[in-house]
Amino acid sequence: MKILLNNRDTHYSDTTLSIADIITKENFSYKRLVTRLNNKVVRDEEQKTTYVKNGDRLEIIHLMAGG
Amino acid sequence: MNVDFQSANILKVRHFLRSFKVGIAGAGGLGSNCAVALARTGIGHLVVVDFDIVEPLNLNRQYFFANQIGKKKVEALKEVISWIDPDIQFTAIHEKLSSQNLLNFFKTCDIIVEAFDKIDQKKMIAETILSSGISAPLVMGSGMAGLNHTQLLVERYDRLIVCGDQITEVSGNQIPMAPRVAMVANLQANEVLNFLMKDFTFDYEDTSE
Numbered sequence: 021m022k023i024l025l026n027n028r029d030t031h032y033s034d035t036t037l038s039i040a041d042i043i044t045k046e047n048f049s050y051k052r053l054v055t056r057l058n059n060k061v062v063r064d065e066e067q068k069t070t071y072v073k074n075g076d077r078l079e080i081i082h083l084m085a086g087g
Numbered sequence: 088m089n090v091d092f093q094s095a096n097i098l099k100v101r102h103f104l105r106s107f108k109v110g111i112a113g114a115g116g117l118g119s120n121c122a123v124a125l126a127r128t129g130i131g132h133l134v135v136v137d138f139d140i141v142e143p144l145n146l147n148r149q150y151f152f153a154n155q156i157g158k159k160k161v162e163a164l165k166e167v168i169s170w171i172d173p174d175i176q177f178t179a180i181h182e183k184l185s186s187q188n189l190l191n192f193f194k195t196c197d198i199i200v201e202a203f204d205k206i207d208q209k210k211m212i213a214e215t216i217l218s219s220g221i222s223a224p225l226v227m228g229s230g231m232a233g234l235n236h237t238q239l240l241v242e243r244y245d246r247l248i249v250c251g252d253q254i255t256e257v258s259g260n261q262i263p264m265a266p267r268v269a270m271v272a273n274l275q276a277n278e279v280l281n282f283l284m285k286d287f288t289f290d291y292e293d294t295s296e
Contacts, residue, residue: 026242027242027243027244050256051206052206052207052209052210054210054213054214054217056217056244056247059245059246060218061213061214061217061218063214079244079247081213081227081229081247081249082229082230082253083206083209083210083213083227083229084206084229084230084231084232084251084253084254084255084256084257085204085205085206085232085256085257085258086116086204086228086230086231086232086255086256086257086263086268087113087115087116087117087118087202087203087204087209087228087231087263087268
């Protein structure tokens with residue numbers, strides 16, 4: 021499937037992936053992330069059960085301390 | 088560039104921006120520097136929420152002055168902004184932001200700047216605003232520590248803009264310092280202006296003769 025991940029076209033050989041799977045695949049290891057699927061916020065506890073499908077737009081924003 | 092045209096456009100921008108209200112969550116390194124940049128361009132109304140006071144070590148990056156140590160940051164920033172432009176309306180809210188009170192403070196703002204330092208607060212602000220019904224975009228700062236040569240980026244999504252290098256995290260030996268923190272704060276201010284000024288047109292001098 022092909023999705024738009026953080027504004028970039030991204031291809032996966034899998035046909036079903038949860039947001040948690042994508043976080044693991046992409047090695048997004050930061051402690052705090054904000055995720056949004058097709059403009060809807062997905063909370064941490066919903067990432068394992070929220071599935072991404074072909075054509076979806078997914079944002080996984082890394083939050084870094086500092087300001 | 089004709090100097091008269093330049094002056095006219097500076098005033099035109101200021102006049103145009105007078106009708107807008109910008110919310111800033113946090114008055115530390117990002118919030119104070121961002122507020123200053125927005126005040127200089129002419130934003131009409133700033134709403135700033137923070138519960139801290141100005142401490143000596145804050146002066147390594149935050150837009151405060153030695154004689155303001157001990158003041159509430161929102162009050163100190165209000166003072167700084169009034170020195171730049173006394174006509175700007177400044178709502179100073181000395182409170183800790185939570186998912187309960189956040190929308191109340193910012194619901195009438197045209198755009199909101201996330202300017203906190205702790206990641207849990209950044210996350211709370213982002214998730215609360217992005218899952219609310221309000222249409223104001225959120226401009227976040229993420230990644231600005233140290234002296235790194237990592238490139239500072241701006242990533243634009245729907246109703247969400249993220250400014251910073253997206254890599255460097257503040258820690259004991261990777262401290263926040265004035266140059267990069269102010270660079271990210273000013274990137275955020277620039278994104279605010281880009282959003283508010285999307286329908287603005289500058290006057291151009293006629294150079295056709």
